[in-house]
Amino acid sequence: MRNQLDWARSVAETELAEALPRRWAHSLGVAQRAVRLMAVLREDECVLLASAAVLHDVGYAPRLATTGFHPLDGARFLRDAHRADDRLVRLVANHSSALLEAEERGLRGALEAEFPLLEDQRLVDALVWCDMTTTPDGEPTTAEARVAEILARYGAGSVVGRFIRRASPEIFAAVRRVDAALAAQPM
Known part of the structure; x- marks a missing residue:
């Protein structure tokens, strides 16, 4: 399992x-947040989550960006070039409410057909929590601040702005579920 993370x-x-150092910093920060969830996940789930966390934005890499929708581009790359684990690929494809952004881009059908959402809501929520509580520079933040930062960076009328406004209730609910699971753990 550790080999998968490496x-x-x-x-x-x-x-x-090299191509996107800030995106790399964010990915490292998201993977670091995954470590925080060891108390609420099994070891194999932690490895899967940390692997998905560090890879979730790989589709932004210029040489991989074929559709311009990074969850789909990244998942296709992982599936086709690396024959990666199906659960890992599906987590990357569907991270942080990607179906809603896919819909905004006219790609929902392709995303759903190629990469169905995982049934394990805890893992889906965990990746949302990791991604949406990490700044673009890889530092911890709140989900509310992260959504506000995304809106400010892309603009409310952009595809990403429309998506994040639609997705924010789902994102905040996922973050609350993970926070509650963490709070229920003995100190």
């Missing part, structure tokens, strides 16, 4: 570190 980090670093 492999994931290597792939993400190769694709992002």
Whole structure:
């Protein structure tokens, strides 16, 4: 299992570190947030989550950006070039309410057909929590501040702005569920 995480980090670093250093910093921060969830996940789930966390934005890599929709581009790359684990690929494809953004881009059918959402809501929520509580520079933040930052960066009328406004209730609910699971753990 540990080999999967080492492999994931290597792939993400190769694709992002030089071409998109800020995106790489964010990916590292998201993976670091995954470590915080060890108390509420099994070891195999932690490895899967940390692998998905470090790879979730790999589709932004310029050489991989074929549709311009990074969850789909990244998942296709992981599936086709690396024959990656199906659950890992599906987490990357569907991270942080990607179906809603896919809909805004006219790609929902393709995303759903190729990469159905995982049935394990805890893992889906966990990746949302990791991504949406990490700044673009890889630092911890609140989901509310992250959504506000995304809106400010892309603009309310952009595809991403429309998506994030639609997705924010779902994002905030996922973050609350993970926060509640963490709070229920003994100190």
